[in-house]
Structures are given as structure tokens and as C-alpha cells.
Amino acid sequence: MSDVEFIEIPEGLIRILKNSKKVVALTGAGVSAESGVAVFRGAKDALFSKYKPEEIATPEAFRKNPGLVWEWYEMRRKKLKEVKPNPGHYALAKMEKIIDDFYIITQNVDGLHRQAGSEKVIELHGNIMNNKCFQNNHHIGELPLSDEVPPKCPICGSYIRPDVVWFGEYLDPDKIALAEKLTEQCEVFFSIGTSSVVYPAAGLIPLAKECGATVVEINPEQTEKSYCPDYIFRYPSGKVLPYIVEKLLNSTGS
Ligand code: BJW
16 A cells, blocks of 8 residues: 555545535544554554553553553653654644644544644543553652652552553543534544544444534545445555645635
8 A cells, every 4th residue: 555656535525625614533543553653453563462452451450560561651652752743644734724623533642643733632542641640640740760660659659650541441521522522513524544443432433424424434444434434545544634635725616
């Protein structure tokens, strides 16, 4: 797929986008794949190829082996400091400037949408660079200097953990309520680079469809929700999204 030269964007989709005020993009790990960030499932270098998700991204796993889970996140944080947003992230940031009310609802914790300049971003699963304590959710700014792995909360003494949402944990109710409201009201809903298996995020795709949005899927592979879209692009998002933005900017018709 990487040798793709040109992707035709249907006129019909551009017309709908030009006439839309409310547009939402739900993104997943695939949108960051072209930046060199590993996806979670499937690929050879997938983040869950060594550990199953339920073995590592859960409160139970942290209780059982806090050092292992902490080190896994430290390894990912280190890698993230070396990567940059890709053309897909930048194209989405441009869409925010072109479309009246454009929101990104991301499952990603890597912060690359904001780095690319997007401002209206809902980070459903948190941000890997932030920390809180395990017992009481005390927000931890600067990590305390300590030889302990993980370090401990200066307020209550419980272990510090990344401020991300693990399996079995509730998402921030304000964030998911806003995500659902935006999804119900939007005219176009993009699903980009997500396998669409993790809830409640995956449920937004059929919700958008039920509420009448034009649904667009951008993913080189079929997904669990590929029965929903009106338009499907089986290409990497870093290739498709810049073409959509270019055509949106250059199209003259209404
Ligand atoms: C490209 C590309 C390129 C490659 N361009 N594309 C309803 C039904 C069944 C179960 C549940 C349900 N409701 C809740 C649950 C339980 C559970 C769940 O969903 N389980 C399912 C797995 C069955 N959900 C939860 O526990 C959630 N909490 C919750 O609902 O609380 C209430 C509750 C509690 C208990 C019981 C019931 C309800 C919390 C979910 C938290 C998910 N956390 C993680 C880790 C975050 C921290 C971290 O980063 O470590 O979030 S798991 C992981 O998966 C991460 C991701 O955000 C998430 C989604 O993955 P994503 O983004 O889709 O990545 P991949 O790798 O799966 O897919 C990548 C895609 O990209 C592929 O399709 C590629 O083809 C594509 N791609 N290159 C475009 N260049």
C-alpha cells in the first residue's frame, strides 16, 4: 500500500463535506502507525503481541506486577519522544480549520493530534504522558525522585500509574457524554485507523449511522464495523486524508 500514487476521492463525499457544519473523526492506533507508533492488535510489532491486553492494560495486572506494567509504559513513553505526527494528523488539523465544527474523538494516548495542531480533541483513553496514583487518582505533575519502580504518590503513598483507561475501568463520564452528543449530532463521521473492537468507542460508529450521519471508514483492513460506512478507503490514513483535504480546498462546486 505504501507505493500508492493517487487516491480518487469521490465528488459526492466532497459535496457532503462542503455542506456539513458538524463533522467528527474517531481515530485509533492506525492513524499513528505511519509515525512509527505500534498498533495494538494484529501487526507483527503490535503492542499486544508479547502480552495479551488483559495481561497488561488492566488494574488487575498492575496490582499483580506493578513494576512490569510501569516499565511497559516507560518503554512506550521513551519511543513516543522520538516520533512526530504524520500527514494524516496534519490533514485532520487542517480539517478543523476548514469545517465549522470539527472534533477529533481519539482512543490514542500518544498526544500526536495536539502536536499536529488539532485543538478540539477528546482523548477518550487518557494521555500516556500524564500520571495519577493508583488508590486515589491524585494527579501527579512532576514524578518524585525515587529509586522505586513504580514511584509512589507523595500524598498517599500508593503506586503511581499512567493516567490512561485500562480494560474494566470507566471512561471519564464527561468525555464519553460529549463524544456521544457530537456523534449523534454530526453530519459526517470518520472512523480512522481503529479495529473498532473496544467499547464504548466502537459503539460510536453504529451510533453515528443510526443518527443519520454519512460514515466514512479509512483503514487498510476490514474492521468489525465495516458494515456501517457509506464510503470506505482501504488505504493508510496518512495517504488518504491529505487527498481529502486537498480536494476540499480546491473544489469550487457546492
Ligand atoms: C491503519 C494503518 C494506517 C494500521 N492507516 N489504519 C461492550 C461489549 C463488549 C465488551 C465491552 C462492552 N463495553 C465495555 C466492554 C469491556 C471492554 C471492551 O471493549 N472489551 C472488548 C475488547 C470486548 N471495555 C472496557 O473495559 C472500557 N471500559 C468500560 O467500558 O467501562 C465500563 C465497563 C467496565 C467493565 C465492564 C463493562 C463496562 C475501557 C477500554 C479501555 C481500552 N484501553 C486501551 C489501553 C489504553 C492505554 C494504553 O495505551 O495502554 O486502549 S486497550 C487499546 O485498544 C487502547 C486502544 O485505544 C484501544 C483500541 O485499539 P485501536 O485504536 O482500535 O487499535 P488496534 O490496534 O486494535 O487497531 C488498529 C487499526 O489500525 C487496525 O484496524 C489496522 O488495520 C489499522 N491500521 N495501519 C489506517 N496506516
